[in-house]
Amino acid sequence: MTLTGPVEVVGTGLLGTSLALACTAAGLDVLLSDVSAEHVRTASGLGAGRAKQPGDRAQVVVVAVPPDHLGPVIASILTETAGTDTVVTDVGSVKAAPLAVVADHPEAARYVGSHPMAGSERSGPLAGHAALFEGRPWAITPHLGSDDAAVELVEELVRLTGAVPVWLTPDEHDRAVARTSHVPHLMAALVAGRLAEAPEAYLNLSGQGVRDVTRVAAGDPRLYAQIVTGNRDAVLDLLGEVREQLDAAITAIGSGDRGGLEEILTRGNVGTRAIPGKHGGPARPMASVWVTIADEPGQLATLFADAVETRISVEDIRIDHDPSRPVGLVELVVDETHADTLLEALAAKNWVAHR
């Protein structure tokens, strides 16, 4: 089967509208529907497609509704399209719960779940963009009864957006996101919660570390409560492990057992190295070069121009602002073997830099 459209998008929020825009840009006919007629008008006005009319029939239906509604909406679309070869997928952030609703449906073979690792701090159709999925992992999670042809069509849709397919079963997916997303989010919220209760003066000691650890905790509490409770079992299993390790850390610190504490910290070390590196290769040892700049955008551009001349690839950048002066520290993360060369080259251009 080849993806020729029409593609129907049910739910014209951030993800739905972005997908619709990507499909439209690829020349496909896109049908839009939403419980909010205004959202459909907005998405349509952005060029995401046209409002679905009675009689329109889609080749693929993408369900992009909030997690709570996924199962029932997928089931009702399978029922409406009974007897056709319309493929149904969804972009929800949990996969076992909606599948449980749909699994016994007589038309379930036409359903293949999926989940793009993309988002934004904004929501609604106006936040949509055709490039949202560009370069992002997109999990495709066929169930045991999914038709091969349906799976292939969903893969085609994923590739059309510029996303990178990652193959997992629905259960594997949920356990994976519990580990790489839901539990990290919850723990970030617990750490950030302790800051909410701190005297203001204490927070003046905040550095890049605590900012990094807590950043994701700025996400919408209602949405994340919905996502996390939707992945109840996988999240609870992992939180049980975290609690066990937390107890072990408390015991080790309380009894002055440094070896026990080091063991826990070493496991964390190993974990940071397990996250895939650039382009899927193993993570290489990185080093940071710190540069002091006057806090003006022009400085940053000049710094980059100078860094580029070295032909050393900058893997990551962070900007740390002086809490009380118009000065910023820019951290350039590069391959460890290139850090000294970069440092010397920047110093030669009169930058105040150090490793």
Added chain:
Amino acid sequence: MTLTGPVEVVGTGLLGTSLALACTAAGLDVLLSDVSAEHVRTASGLGAGRAKQPGDRAQVVVVAVPPDHLGPVIASILTETAGTDTVVTDVGSVKAAPLAVVADHPEAARYVGSHPMAGSERSGPLAGHAALFEGRPWAITPHLGSDDAAVELVEELVRLTGAVPVWLTPDEHDRAVARTSHVPHLMAALVAGRLAEAPEAYLNLSGQGVRDVTRVAAGDPRLYAQIVTGNRDAVLDLLGEVREQLDAAITAIGSGDRGGLEEILTRGNVGTRAIPGKHGGPARPMASVWVTIADEPGQLATLFADAVETRISVEDIRIDHDPSRPVGLVELVVDETHADTLLEALAAKNWVAHR
């Protein structure tokens, strides 16, 4: 009293050597000592100062030895300099534990603790740099018996390095770093530890969020075990709170109590906003603009040049690499009110960008 030197640095590791370099650069006479004569030779060779000779007398002694040795070393220096007005400070990451060793010393008035919020993934004198403290918060933690003149001299030393003084009592300091550094580090390690045990395929779903949460867990386990156990009481108090909140989260998720979970997540929201913003002002609402670039350093520089033309100040930057293709996503964080303008300007220059 005015800082005229000599400044003696005891312990020529990363912090000691960096401080010595900053003092030398400011024209002060710097005396170096270390249990390792080789470290002194290395630091001296870098221009950090000269090896301390019998008969040399310092105006300020800075103790920059590992946390375990702080108290005894400070006490023995106070004894050696009995009857002089030599001021003694230290740069250790915990403040109550060394003070407990020193508090009853008859010369304790000449001791004022301090702690610069600076470091590196490297250690030893070769990693030292005069600019290490530039723009960093540096806690100054006088005890009740500290002489005013001694406190002023330590403040002068801190300002000389370009750091920003933050005034706290030793106990406040320890409770502050437990919250902003030690507990975030431990929780990052617990999250990262779960990744160490994950099937490799799961980690392909890792996004920027989990990388941010776990980044600090890459730090040296031996050093952090020493720091954390040195701040035992403050860390245990907070870990008790974290454990209580973790239990509350587990109960809420297990019983489907979304309101309870939302409450925990909302407290995290509040906490992320409590971290001081740029230049100490309140944190302003920020927004991200995502730009897709070919993964070449030249692209980054061109993007910066284009961003600079908009005259919008870029507050933070992150680079997210496609796990399987030579493409990167650059996240430009700007004031929320400027995000659309930046987006339009970049689109006009043919960048594939979205919010």
